[in-house]
Amino acid sequence: MSRPLIIQVVGYKHTGKTTMICKLIEQLRSKALRVATVKHDAHDFDIDREGTDTWRHGQAGASAVAIASPYRTAVMRSEAQPLQRGSIGEREQLERLLSLLGDVDVIVIEGYKAAGYPKILLIREPEHWRLLHELTSVCAVVYWPEAEPPPSVTGNVQPSLLLVPLADAHGSSLNRLLASVQANASKELQGNEGEA
Known part of the structure; x- marks a missing residue:
């Protein structure tokens, strides 16, 4: 099994x-690629329903509950302590x-902003551009019309950083976004292999 693009x-x-x-x-699936997603939620959530067997297991004190059918598998695990953003535990x-x-x-x-994987950053407000300097591994920025890149960004942007207006974030621009992420991931992978 080869390592997936993240x-x-x-x-x-x-x-x-x-x-x-x-x-x-949708773009990746159109290329017959298998895609998985991870969603970070800064708040608590529950995907179980009151009264189900798995809900009852959790209510009885199980720290992890798994359910499997011929079609799906799910694991719900309670963290002993809430994880702090950007922490080693997270x-x-x-x-x-x-x-x-x-x-x-x-x-x-x-989400998981502190993780070091290649990132597509979405910007809706002009003050959100500061994230470009706070985060690592940003390889593309998709910005809303009200958040045009300021001269401080366009004048100092890395040549490899792709800037895409939100209105253009479809079709061939999505392919450019994916190519930018893939190129960034390849560079990081080569760098990590050199360290080993």
Whole structure:
């Protein structure tokens, strides 16, 4: 099994991350690639329903509950302590999730800003451009009309950084986004192999 391409889609709330991920999934699936996703939620959530057997297992004190059918598998695990953003525990949680996703070609991660995978950054407000300097591995930026790149960005941008207006983030531009991420991932992989 070869190592999957990992893409992060990051940005503040209501910037279009989920919509972008759905477009990327459709584009990747049109190329017959197998895609998995990971969604980071900064709040608590529950995918179980009250009264089900698995819900009852959790209510009885199980720290992890798994359910499997011929069609799907799910594992729900309670963390002993809430994980802090960017913490080692959060990074370990992400790596654990990635290892569970099985044989896929591409993994798209929504969130986990502190992780070091190639990122597509979505920007909706002019002040969001600061993320470009706060995050690592940003290889593409998709920006809303009200958040045109300021001269401080366009004058100092890395030649390899792809800037795409939101209105153009479809079709051939999606292919350019994916190519940018893939090129960035290849460079990082080569760098990591040189360290080994």
